[in-house]
Amino acid sequence: xxxxxxxxxxxxxxxxxxxxxxxxxxxxxxxxxxxxxxxxxxxxxxxxxxxxxxxxxxxxxxxxxxxxxxxxxxxxxxxxxxxxxxxxxxxxxxxxxxxxxxxxxxxxxxxxxxxxxxxxxxxxxxxxxxxxxxxxxxxxxxxxxxxxxxxxxxxxxxxxxxxxxxxxxxxxxxxxxxxxxxxxxxxxxxxxxxxxxxxxxxxxxxxxxxxxxxxxxxxxxxxxxxxxxxxxxxxxxxxxxxxxxxxxxxxxxxxxxxxxxxxxxxxxxxxxxxxxxxxxxxxxxxxxxxxxxxxxxxxxxxxxxxxxxxxxxxxxxxxxxxxxxxxxxxxxxxxxxxxxxxxxxxxxxxxxxxxxxxxxxxxxxxxxxxxxxxxxxxxxxxxxxxxxxxxxxxxxxxxxxxxxxxxxxxxxxxxxxxxxxxxxxxxxxxxxxxxxxxxxxxxxxxxxxxxxxxxxxxxxxxxxxxxxxxxxxxxxxxxxxxxxxxxxxxxxxxxxxxxxxxxxxxxxxxxxxxxxxxxxxxxxxxxxxxxxxxxxxxxxxxxxxxxxxxxxxxxxxxxxxxxxxxxxxxxxxxxxxxxxxxxxxxxxxxxxxxxxxxxxxxxxxxxxxxxxxxxxxxxxxxxxxxxxxxxxxxxxxxxxxxxxxxxxxxxxxxxxxxxxxx
Amino acid sequence: xxxxxxxxxxxxxxxxxxxxxxxxxxxxxxxxxxxxxxxxxxxxxxxxxxxxxxxxxxxxxxxxxxxxxxxxxxxxxxx
Numbered sequence: 001x002x003x004x005x006x007x008x009x010x011x012x013x014x015x016x017x018x019x020x021x022x023x024x025x026x027x028x029x030x031x032x033x034x035x036x037x038x039x040x041x042x043x044x045x046x047x048x049x050x051x052x053x054x055x056x057x058x059x060x061x062x063x064x065x066x067x068x069x070x071x072x073x074x075x076x077x078x079x080x081x082x083x084x085x086x087x088x089x090x091x092x093x094x095x096x097x098x099x100x101x102x103x104x105x106x107x108x109x110x111x112x113x114x115x116x117x118x119x120x121x122x123x124x125x126x127x128x129x130x131x132x133x134x135x136x137x138x139x140x141x142x143x144x145x146x147x148x149x150x151x152x153x154x155x156x157x158x159x160x161x162x163x164x165x166x167x168x169x170x171x172x173x174x175x176x177x178x179x180x181x182x183x184x185x186x187x188x189x190x191x192x193x194x195x196x197x198x199x200x201x202x203x204x205x206x207x208x209x210x211x212x213x214x215x216x217x218x219x220x221x222x223x224x225x226x227x228x229x230x231x232x233x234x235x236x237x238x239x240x241x242x243x244x245x246x247x248x249x250x251x252x253x254x255x256x257x258x259x260x261x262x263x264x265x266x267x268x269x270x271x272x273x274x275x276x277x278x279x280x281x282x283x284x285x286x287x288x289x290x291x292x293x294x295x296x297x298x299x300x301x302x303x304x305x306x307x308x309x310x311x312x313x314x315x316x317x318x319x320x321x322x323x324x325x326x327x328x329x330x331x332x333x334x335x336x337x338x339x340x341x342x343x344x345x346x347x348x349x350x351x352x353x354x355x356x357x358x359x360x361x362x363x364x365x366x367x368x369x370x371x372x373x374x375x376x377x378x379x380x381x382x383x384x385x386x387x388x389x390x391x392x393x394x395x396x397x398x399x400x401x402x403x404x405x406x407x408x409x410x411x412x413x414x415x416x417x418x419x420x421x422x423x424x425x426x427x428x429x430x431x432x433x434x435x436x437x438x439x440x441x442x443x444x445x446x447x448x449x450x451x452x453x454x455x456x457x458x459x460x461x462x463x464x465x466x467x468x469x470x471x472x473x474x475x476x477x478x479x480x481x482x483x484x485x486x487x488x489x490x491x492x493x494x495x496x497x498x499x500x501x502x503x504x505x506x507x508x509x510x511x512x513x514x515x516x517x518x519x520x521x522x523x524x525x526x527x528x529x530x531x532x533x534x535x536x537x538x539x540x541x542x543x544x545x546x547x548x549x550x551x552x553x554x555x556x557x558x559x560x561x562x563x564x565x566x567x568x569x570x571x572x573x574x575x576x577x578x579x580x581x582x583x584x585x586x587x588x589x590x591x592x593x594x595x596x597x598x599x600x601x602x603x604x605x606x607x608x609x610x611x612x613x614x615x616x617x618x619x620x621x622x623x624x625x626x627x628x629x630x631x632x633x634x635x636x637x638x639x640x641x642x643x644x645x646x647x648x649x650x651x652x653x654x655x656x657x658x659x660x661x662x
Numbered sequence: 663x664x665x666x667x668x669x670x671x672x673x674x675x676x677x678x679x680x681x682x683x684x685x686x687x688x689x690x691x692x693x694x695x696x697x698x699x700x701x702x703x704x705x706x707x708x709x710x711x712x713x714x715x716x717x718x719x720x721x722x723x724x725x726x727x728x729x730x731x732x733x734x735x736x737x738x739x740x741x
Contacts, residue, residue, distance in 0.1 A: 367702060378702050385701075454679075458709035465721060590722035595701070602695055 003028035003048050010035045019043070037067030045075035050097070056083040058100040058182035059197040059218045080179075096179040096196075104186045109175040113191040116209040118167030119229040121246045122263045123147050126279045126297055126313060127321030132265060133163040134231050134248045135170070136212045137532050140267035140283055140301075140408040140508035141539045143248070145521070147281060148299075155524045159535070162524075166532045170210075180215065185223075195219065195234070202239075203227070217251065217402040234403040250284075251407055252400030267301075267508065268408040269400055275305070279313075283328070283508040284410050285395055297340060301509055302328040302395060308335035326350070327361060328506055329391065342448075344368060345426075346419055346506070347382050358448030362429055364422045365466075368449070377449040379426060380462035384591035386599070388414070390633065407536075409543040410509040415470045417553040418504040418511045423463040423470075424561065430460040465584045471562070472581020474554045475574065476651055490658050494566045500552030507539075513549050516542045571659035575652045582648035589641050593634060600628040663741050668715075669734045675710035676730065679703055689731040711737055 006014070010033070011024045018040035021027055029049045037052045049068075057063040066081035072089050080097020084090065087101055092109030101107065120131040123143075130147040132138070146159055177183070178196040189206045195213035200206070202223030209230040213219035219232050222239020232238055232249040240256040249255060250267040257273040264280040266272065272282070275293035280286075283301025290307035297313035297320065309332040314320035324340035326332075329347035337353035344350060345364040352370035358377075360366060365382040368375065382388050392414040399410075433444045434456040443450040451459075484490045502513040520538045523529040529538055542549075555566050564573045598604065600621075608624065609617025628634055669689065677684045680697055693699040699707065708724045711717070711733065717740040727736050 369702065378705065381702060381705060452706060452709075454706055454709045454713060458705065458712060461718070461721065587720075587722040591725055594722065594725050598694075598701075 003030050005029075006035075014038055014041075037065065039068070040070045041068045042072045043074075044072070045091075047073050047075070048077040050077075050079045050081070052078075052081055054081045056081055056098055056100050057180075058083075058098060059180050059199045060220075061100055061182045061184070061199075064100065075174075077174075092173060093175045093177055095177045096181075098180045099177050099182070101177070101183045102185075104183055105188055107183065107186070107189040109173060109191055112171055112173050113175075113208060114167050114170045115172075115175065115191055115193040116229055116231050117170040118164060119208065119246055121248065121265060121279075123265055123279050123281045124297055124299060124323045125321060126263075127319050130323075132248075133160060133167065134229070134246070134265075135163055135167050135532075136210050136231050136233070137166060137407070137536070138163075138231065138248055138265075139536060139539070140250070140265075140410075141510050142532070142535060143265055143267070143281070144283075144508040145517075149521065152521055152525070155521045158524045158527075162530070162532050162535065178213070180218075181213070214403050216404060222256065233407070235400055251403055268406075268410060269395075269398065281508075284408055285398075297322065298324045298326065299508075300326050300330070301506070302330075302391070304331045304391075306332045306334040306336060310336075311338045311340055313340045325361070327364070328509075329388065331387065345422065347388055349382055349385075349387075356448055360447070360449050362422065362447070363426045364419050371450075374443070374450045375448070376443070377446075377451050378455060379430065379451065379459040380423075380466070381459070383462055383466050384588055384595060386592055386596045386633065389592050389637075408509055409539060411511040411543070411546060413511065413550075415466065415473065416504070416511045417500075417513075417550050417557070418506050420467060420470045420557070421504055421553075423467055424557070427460050427463045427467070430456045430463070434460070465587060467561075468580045468584040469588060471554075471558055472577045472579075473585070474551070475566075475577050476581065476647060478551060479651060479654075484658065486661070487658055490655075491567055494555075494569075496548070496552040496555050498548050498552035500549070500554065500556035502553070504553065510539065510543055511546065512542045513553070516545075516549065571655055574655050578648050578651050578655075582644055585644050586641055589637055589644075593637055596631070596634055596637070597628055600625070600631075663738075665734060665738065668737055668741070669730070671714050672711065672730060672733050672737065675714050676707065679706045679710050687730060689729075689734070691730050692728055693730075693733075694728070707733075715741060717741065 006024055006027055006029060013035045019038060021043035026045060027043050027047045030051060052066045054066055055063045056066050064083050066083055069085040071084050071087035074091040076090060077094045082095055083100040085102040087104045089106045089108055117135040119134045121134055122128055123132050124130045124147055132143045132146045150156055175193050177194040180197040181194045182199045184201045186200055186203045187205060192206045192209045194211050197215050197218040198211045198213040199218055200221040203221045203225040205226045207228040209227055211219045211232045212234055214234045217235030219234055220237040224241035225238050227244040229246045230244050233251045235251050236249045236253040238249060238255045241258040242255045243260045245262040247261050248265040252269045253266045255272045259272045259275060261277040264277040266282045268284040270282045271287045273289045274291040275288050278296045280295045281299040285302045286300045288295055288305035292308045293305045294310045295305060296311050298311060303326055311324055313322045322340035324338060325343040327346035330344055331349045333351035336350045339355050339357060342357050343359045343361045345361045345366055347364050348366045348368060350368045354375045356375050358375055360377050363377060363379040365380050367378040367381040396412045437444050437453045441453045444453050482493050484493055502515045504511060505514045505517055507517055523538055529535050559565050605617050605621045608621040673684050673687050676687055680699055680703060682697060691697050704725060712719055715737055727733050
């Protein structure tokens with residue numbers, strides 16, 4: 001941009017309007033320039049002013065005429081029409097057009113800074129060793145690799161080097177306040193970059209940070225916030241007295257109500273209110289809403305913390321060096337307690353206070369309780385509860401990310417090769433435990449947990465039920481939306497070009513074959529992946545290939561478990577899979593309906609019908625809660641049951657047609 | 663198997679799972695409201711009946727059974 005010096009007439013006009021500068025030669029302006037909208041401004045250092053004509057309409061604020069009023073500007077470049085009023089000190093910034101800044105004590109860049117990029121957060125293990133570099137291109141998957149793949153020191157070093165290189169490129173002595181941002185009533189800001197359309201109103205202190213807002217998904221920093229060494233991403237809201245230190249706040253995250261967090265990563269769509277986080281790796285959809293909840297030194301995703309949830313990561317021995325893991329979809333009951341190190345399988349519910357260390361990752365969909373003073377696992381129990389069904393449907397619907405560049409790669413499938421593989425393993429373990437147990441035993445022990453012997457066979461049956469549902473569901477999903485008129489075309493659709501023998505992993509929301517992730521790791525080690533951008537592209541390719549990977553795994557597993565070679569399957573085998581899917585899906589849904597019905601039973605009515613008898617209680621309950629038959633979830637599930645029946649008939653008919661006419 | 667024998671065994675299983683004295687369990691008792699069974703104990707009851715009678719019950723239908731005498735009738739279908 002071309003700037004010129006002020007004319008004597010303009011300087012005289014500015015001084016007449018209460019402006020001051022010890023050397024007006026340092027103040028340059030871009031034509032056309034009119035000094036009319038500059039009053040009571042003190043200029044210092046090199047200042048460049050773009051046009052101040054027209055209106056400014058920043059994010060979430062009323063439009064106002066552009067101008068500079070009652071402020072101190074030092075070493076700033078103002079690129080377009082802005083509104084800056086009552087700013088005690090504004091120093092070292094490039095300010096784009098359409099920005100409004102008012103009633104701010106101090107907004108400065110001091111020395112060279114990377115604006116929060118490159119800060120190390122000690123996640124998962126307070127004792128250190130799993131540090132993650134914060135930067136504005138950090139994704140849940142990159143953080144996962146950086147924190148958890150320490151068994152790959154070469155990869156870790158290279159990944160850190162790439163991240164460090166990116167962070168170094170962000171270094172500057174000049175900050176940026178991007179177009180459309182609105183900064184109001186903020187006490188002190190030092191070394192913070194503001195992305196487009198940021199709305200920062202009422203914050204107390206912001207130091208060393210980047211707010212990676214964008215026009216499609218503005219970031220909001222609200223009243224009372226204190227944040228040091230941070231990255232806040234697009235569409236995120238941090239407000240109402242939150243305190244952050246060394247934190248990454250991902251896309252669509254909400255933090256507030258005096259939440260306090262340090263050394264913590266919050267990835268897409270997390271929500272954190274009231275409580276506290278320390279060294280937490282909060283994968284996508286980690287939610288904690290209540291006071292007295294401490295999440296510490298743990299890895300979570302799709303998690304819901306009950307009030308008073310707590311964990312311990314040290315035993316007054318060598319320090320706080322233990323860590324824990326609740327796999328995706330877990331919930332903790334009110335005032336539940338876990339003693340790290342422990343690990344709970346996906347979609348498990350933790351209730352009560354557990355003071356033993358256990359690993360139940362082989363048993364997804366389980367309940368963890370205390371019985372007779374012991375930690376007890378009820379495997380598969382959560383397969384047929386209302387909660388899992390509702391959660392798995394609500395997460396995709398609650399994806400708040402509007403940024404066109406979505407950082408975290410998230411697969412929402414409830415039944416995936418990752419969980420189907422775990423259920424297969426769980427079935428094998430339960431069978432072995434059953435075979436080895438004596439009928440006199442009340443409990444059997446497995447990796448630190450107790451399982452009621454009585455339940456071994458029954459719970460295995462529930463896993464098998466879910467697997468049958470999965471097998472048929474995958475077949476139908478494969479056939480749906482594809483056209484085939486003869487057997488050869490059908491067999492072509494059912495074929496896979498991938499090998500599917502591999503274990504699957506959940507990389508902080510990304511479900512993928514372990515081998516595919518390892519390939520990315522090797523790519524980093526060998527130099528094939530040489531930038532953060534390339535790493536993101538490589539992980540994105542894995543994400544995009546989910547369907548092909550999952551189908552390959554399915555084909556391999558189906559043959560191994562049932563003997564059905566899908567490519568050569570007979571009509572009877574294929575229709576058999578569909579029949580079993582229909583039966584098992586209906587059974588699971590009916591069990592979920594039964595669970596939902598409990599929400600309407602007599603026990604649920606306790607607390608209703610104040611000052612009345614049974615009739616009043618019933619009427620009050622129906623008025624507030626409605627009845628079972630008309631409940632939206634119940635109706636939806638019943639409609640799903642009908643749909644299952646129709647689909648089963650349709651696909652059986654289609655398969656019969658293809659086989660009979662070929 | 664005679665219905666009376668089924669009932670005796672059913673009550674024995676219930677007593678074992680819920681820790682209620684056999685004499686306190688009536689044939690009309692509801693597992694949840696009268697005997698206080700929670701969700702996990704309901705599963706244990708299903709597992710207990712399957713083991714006691716060496717049967718495999720239909721998963722969803724078994725959880726629909728609400729009372730002691732209904733359990734007796736339900737189990738009788740498998741014997």
